[in-house]
Amino acid sequence: xxxxxxxxxxxxxxxxxxxxxxxxxxxxxxxxxxxxxxxxxxxxxxxxxxxxxxxxxxxxxxxxxxxxxxxxxxxxxxxxxxxxxxxxxxxxxxxxxxxxxxxxxxxxxxxxxxxxxxxxxxxxxxxxxxxxxxxxxxxxxxxxxxxxxxxxxxxxxxxxxxxxxxxxxxxxxxxxxxxxxxxxxxxxxxxxxxxxxxxxxxxxxxxxxxxxxxxxxxxxxxxxxxxxxxxxxxxxxxxxxxxxxxxxxxxxxxxxxxxxxxxxxxxxxxxxxxxxxxxx
Amino acid sequence: xxxxxxxxxxxxxxxxxxxxxxxxxxxxxxxxxxxxxxxxxxxxxxxxxxxxxxxxxxxxxxxxxxxxxxxxxxxxxxxxxxxxxxxxxxxxxxxxxxxxxxxxxxxxxxxxxxxxxxxxxxxxxxxxxxxxxxxxxxxxxxxxxxxxxxxxxxxxxxxxxxxxxxxxxxxxxxxxxxxxxxxxxxxxxxxxxxxxxxxxxxxxxxxxxxxxxxxxxxxxxxxxxxxxxxxxxxxxxxxxxxxxxxxxxxxxxxxxxxxxxxxxxxxxxxxxxxxxxxxxxxxxxxxxxxxxxxxxxxxxxxxxxxxxxxxxxxxxxxxxxxxxxxxxxxxxxxxxxxxxxxxxxxxxxxxxxxxxxxxxxxxxxxxxxxxxxxxxxxxxxxxxxxxxxxxxxxxxxxxxxxxxxxxxxxxxxxxxxxxxxxxxxxxxxxxxxxxxxxxxxxxxxxxxxxxxxxxxxxxxxxxxxxxxxxxxxxxxxxxxxxxxxxxxxxxxxxxxxxxxxxxxxxxxxxxxxxxxxxxxxxxxxxxxxxxxxxxxxxxxxxxxxxxxxxxxxxxxxxxxxxxxxxxxxxxxxxxxxxxxxxxxxxxxxxxxxxxxxxxxxxxxxxxxxxxxxxxxxxxxxxxxxxxxxxxxxxxxxxxxxxxxxxxxxxxxxxxxxxxxxxxxxx
Numbered sequence: 046x047x048x049x050x051x052x053x054x055x056x057x058x059x060x061x062x063x064x065x066x067x068x069x070x071x072x073x074x075x076x077x078x079x080x081x082x083x084x085x086x087x088x089x090x091x092x093x094x095x096x097x098x099x100x101x102x103x104x105x106x107x108x109x110x111x112x113x114x115x116x117x118x119x120x121x122x123x124x125x126x127x128x129x130x131x132x133x134x135x136x137x138x139x140x141x142x143x144x145x146x147x148x149x150x151x152x153x154x155x156x157x158x159x160x161x162x163x164x165x166x167x168x169x170x171x172x173x174x175x176x177x178x179x180x181x182x183x184x185x186x187x188x189x190x191x192x193x194x195x196x197x198x199x200x201x202x203x204x205x206x207x208x209x210x211x212x213x214x215x216x217x218x219x220x221x222x223x224x225x226x227x228x229x230x231x232x233x234x235x236x237x238x239x240x241x242x243x244x245x246x247x248x249x250x251x252x253x254x255x256x257x258x259x260x261x262x263x264x265x266x267x268x269x270x271x272x273x274x275x276x277x278x279x280x281x282x283x284x285x286x287x288x289x290x291x292x293x294x295x296x297x298x299x300x301x302x303x304x305x306x307x308x309x310x311x312x313x314x315x316x317x318x319x320x321x322x323x324x325x
Numbered sequence: 326x327x328x329x330x331x332x333x334x335x336x337x338x339x340x341x342x343x344x345x346x347x348x349x350x351x352x353x354x355x356x357x358x359x360x361x362x363x364x365x366x367x368x369x370x371x372x373x374x375x376x377x378x379x380x381x382x383x384x385x386x387x388x389x390x391x392x393x394x395x396x397x398x399x400x401x402x403x404x405x406x407x408x409x410x411x412x413x414x415x416x417x418x419x420x421x422x423x424x425x426x427x428x429x430x431x432x433x434x435x436x437x438x439x440x441x442x443x444x445x446x447x448x449x450x451x452x453x454x455x456x457x458x459x460x461x462x463x464x465x466x467x468x469x470x471x472x473x474x475x476x477x478x479x480x481x482x483x484x485x486x487x488x489x490x491x492x493x494x495x496x497x498x499x500x501x502x503x504x505x506x507x508x509x510x511x512x513x514x515x516x517x518x519x520x521x522x523x524x525x526x527x528x529x530x531x532x533x534x535x536x537x538x539x540x541x542x543x544x545x546x547x548x549x550x551x552x553x554x555x556x557x558x559x560x561x562x563x564x565x566x567x568x569x570x571x572x573x574x575x576x577x578x579x580x581x582x583x584x585x586x587x588x589x590x591x592x593x594x595x596x597x598x599x600x601x602x603x604x605x606x607x608x609x610x611x612x613x614x615x616x617x618x619x620x621x622x623x624x625x626x627x628x629x630x631x632x633x634x635x636x637x638x639x640x641x642x643x644x645x646x647x648x649x650x651x652x653x654x655x656x657x658x659x660x661x662x663x664x665x666x667x668x669x670x671x672x673x674x675x676x677x678x679x680x681x682x683x684x685x686x687x688x689x690x691x692x693x694x695x696x697x698x699x700x701x702x703x704x705x706x707x708x709x710x711x712x713x714x715x716x717x718x719x720x721x722x723x724x725x726x727x728x729x730x731x732x733x734x735x736x737x738x739x740x741x742x743x744x745x746x747x748x749x750x751x752x753x754x755x756x757x758x759x760x761x762x763x764x765x766x767x768x769x770x771x772x773x774x775x776x777x778x779x780x781x782x783x784x785x786x787x788x789x790x791x792x793x794x795x796x797x798x799x800x801x802x803x804x805x806x807x808x809x810x811x812x813x814x815x816x817x818x819x820x821x822x823x824x825x826x827x828x829x830x831x832x833x834x835x836x837x838x839x840x841x842x843x844x845x846x847x848x849x850x851x852x853x854x855x856x857x858x859x860x861x862x863x864x865x866x867x868x869x870x871x872x873x874x875x876x877x878x879x880x881x882x883x884x885x886x887x888x889x890x891x892x893x894x895x896x897x898x899x900x901x902x903x904x905x906x907x908x909x910x911x912x913x914x915x916x917x918x919x920x921x922x923x924x925x926x927x928x929x930x931x932x933x934x935x936x937x938x939x940x941x942x943x944x945x946x947x948x949x950x951x952x953x954x955x956x957x958x959x960x961x962x963x964x965x966x967x968x969x970x971x972x973x974x975x976x977x978x979x980x981x982x983x984x985x986x987x988x989x990x991x
Contacts, residue, residue: 223719223722224674224675224676224719224722224723225719225722225723225725225726226722226725226726226729256673258620258663258665258666258667258670258673259620259663259665259673259836259838260619260620260836260837260838260839262834262835262836262838263834264726264834265726265727265832265833265834266726266727284726285726286675286723286726286774286775286836287661287673287674287675287723287836288671288673288674288675289663289665289670289671289672289673289674290665290670290671290673324670324671325671
């Protein structure tokens with residue numbers, strides 16, 4: 046009898062201590078290593094935006110998001126999230142190239158995606174981010190202004206090609222360049238209209254890295270950027286022979302092999318009309 | 326490949342050694358040896374040379390096998406058999422030492438002073454492999470030491486003045502020697518302004534200032550054993566290089582060693598010597614003195630070498646045997662920082678020598694066999710293991726831009742062998758020799774990253790997996806010696822496969838602003854080099870002596886195109902007078918027009934020239950203290966000239982009047 050009492054006490058203890066509260070079982074902070082940019086909220090939820098740098102800027106921004114239920118104070122683990130950046134200009138409004146928001150599978154509460162801001166804010170014009178999400182059968186939304194200043198060094202090129210198509214080309218990697226053969230990757234989009242910016246597929250991006258402060262010399266054995274599959278990033282090899290300020294001159298070639306924008310560096314042409322900048 | 330005995334008859338200021346009788350050249354013990362340039366005897370270093378305070382390079386220039394590449398007034402690169410640094414081994418007392426400058430502005434000879442040295446021995450071709458693998462040959466500069474004599478205290482002062490470039494020289498030495506201990510210390514200071522070429526043309530940026538301190542000491546441990554240590558500290562500041570767009574703000578070297586000697590350690594060994602050594606060089610280039618540069622840059626370089634050798638000499642029956650086991654570890658690192666004209670831009674940095682470590686261990690064996698009294702046969706062989714490692718990760722990544730598959734480490738085996746036959750008959754001596762050797766690419770040839778060569782205006786990139794250069798050599802010499810005559814003619818032929826040379830690559834953009842392009846070190850299928858020389862030495866009578874020599878080199882690659890830096894027809898002759906404490910010398914040196922030059926390397930035709938030099942010297946005794954005065958005029962007629970080896974045709978000195986004073990206090 047005594048044994049049964051102790052045994053049931055033990056059982057109760059075990060059962061109550063083994064609650065399915067995820068927060069107790071996972072004390073690890075999933076956003077470790079990331080810095081918070083800001084929060085956006087509505088009555089029911091609060092969204093937290095994170096990135097490695099902790100701030101937004103023009104160009105390619107890799108973002109991490111998590112959603113907290115205000116009533117339970119717990120982070121949402123499953124939701125369908127959609128985001129929409131909008132630039133409020135004086136005369137018009139337009140969106141920006143963006144990815145889908147998807148769950149980071151190795152985590153419980155984090156979602157990720159990217160947004161390419163093609164221009165910076167100023168005194169009169171600003172960016173706003175809208176989140177539309179549904180969970181447990183209900184739809185919600187929230188929005189807030191976000192701060193997008195110009196990046197210190199140019200990381201995005203916005204241009205109209207010789208084919209009268211509007212493009213956005215953003216540098217993704219390298220974020221920490223080295224004196225070495227660097228993996229370079231970029232994202233290329235077509236502006237179909239104010240709201241739609243699909244990925245441009247099957248193009249080729251030629252690079253000619255130069256150091257304008259040193260006789261505009263180049264480096265050898267660079268590999269142009271190409272896609273491995275539709276919708277993917279463009280990848281190539283960028284050789285940097287020394288540290289300092291580099292201008293990565295660009296030329297964009299369409300699937301037919303015609304250059305739609307950008308010039309070769311020769312003769313009196315010292316730089317292309319489209320370029321990225323790196324300084325390290 | 327030559328082992329020739331040349332006993333250079335220089336002045337003895339005691340006037341006693343070469344006496345009033347007929348002077349004859351000793352022919353009985355005519356054993357082939359290296360060409361030895363005696364700079365000073367054991368007692369009085371600076372008295373033997375014509376100009377006692379000449380620089381090391383000026384003394385070495387009297388050799389037949391050696392010529393010098395000049396890049397200004399200060400430091401000259403020795404060339405043996407028409408081959409330069411990468412193909413030669415330069416040692417100080419058997420210690421390997423490597424330059425710290427990617428542009429070859431600091432050859433090893435720039436870190437020693439003539440007062441540090443007693444002699445320089447020059448070995449041609451494969452006979453120079455005692456301290457490392459070589460193709461052209463080797464120069465070993467031996468440090469001066471009194472040794473375990475009873476000469477007691479010896480204190481001397483020297484000073485000199487040269488009109489051209491206002492060179493001021495001051496030095497002091499302090500020696501003490503007794504049976505069980507000796508100490509030789511020496512200090513030298515040189516300071517010069519810009520020098521003037523013929524016709525009063527100032528050569529800008531040719532100034533230099535240099536301090537040198539050296540000390541050698543020995544302790545006798547027992548009758549047959551002793552321990553010796555040496556130290557050289559050399560510092561040069563504000564050194565100009567007229568042939569280059571940059572100068573040197575500081576070049577500093579520390580050279581140290583510790584040696585153990587044992588005479589007759591065991592029955593069959595005559596002499597055993599083991600030395601450990603360390604040297605470190607820091608060489609800093611900058612262009613802050615130049616008014617107009619496209620971009621300011623700092624280029625420091627460092628070279629540290631740790632090494633040892635252990636060698637045995639012995640004579641058994643008719644064999645004279647030498648075995649030398651040696652090893653060294655060198656670290657070579659050089660970088661470049663450029664300061665953009667836009668102050669908001671970040672400075673630019675790269676490695677030019679990516680921290681390359683070289684580890685070499687080798688063994689050398691030589692046997693001089695006296696088959697008969699007039700028939701000698703020499704054999705030598707060497708085998709070494711050579712490893713290069715790129716230590717800097719950033720440096721390795723930068724070279725991988727050119728060679729993605731390149732490995733961090735690279736290992737080679739280097740082998741060499743030579744043999745020589747010498748026959749003496751009547752008053753003639755004939756030698757015939759042959760040899761085979763290999764050498765590894767140098768740090769610049771294997772791992773250089775955008776090294777600017779101002780001779781041809783190209784940036785050079787190294788190639789890590791270059792194969793060993795291999796050389797097959799033949800040499801022959803005939804000499805006649807009788808009473809007052811000595812006449813000699815010699816020739817050597819080198820067939821070098823995998824000859825390493827930079828070749829232009831039009832697809833790569835140069836980095837140095839204003840450069841003509843980029844060259845990558847490649848290998849030619851083969852190159853051939855011929856060297857011939859002829860010399861006469863005639864003792865006219867007890868007071869007068871005449872000597873003359875002519876030298877001609879010829880070099881072509883496998884496409885029959887001229888190789889660079891090949892000496893044209895050069896001649897030298899001197900008339901010397903000596904009586905008692907007075908001696909005088911008049912000499913003419915010159916060359917014919919250099920018409921075989923390599924345009925690809927940036928050479929152009931160098932016109933013919935002839936230069937006349939005069940000097941005289943007198944020994945005086947003041948209160949039993951000996952004073953030696955030397956005066957002279959170099960380039961008496963103020964001829965404007967440059968030689969085939971002067972970078973960018975920088976002219977050599979015009980008329981230079983000099984006076985040297987040597988005063989022995991004690």
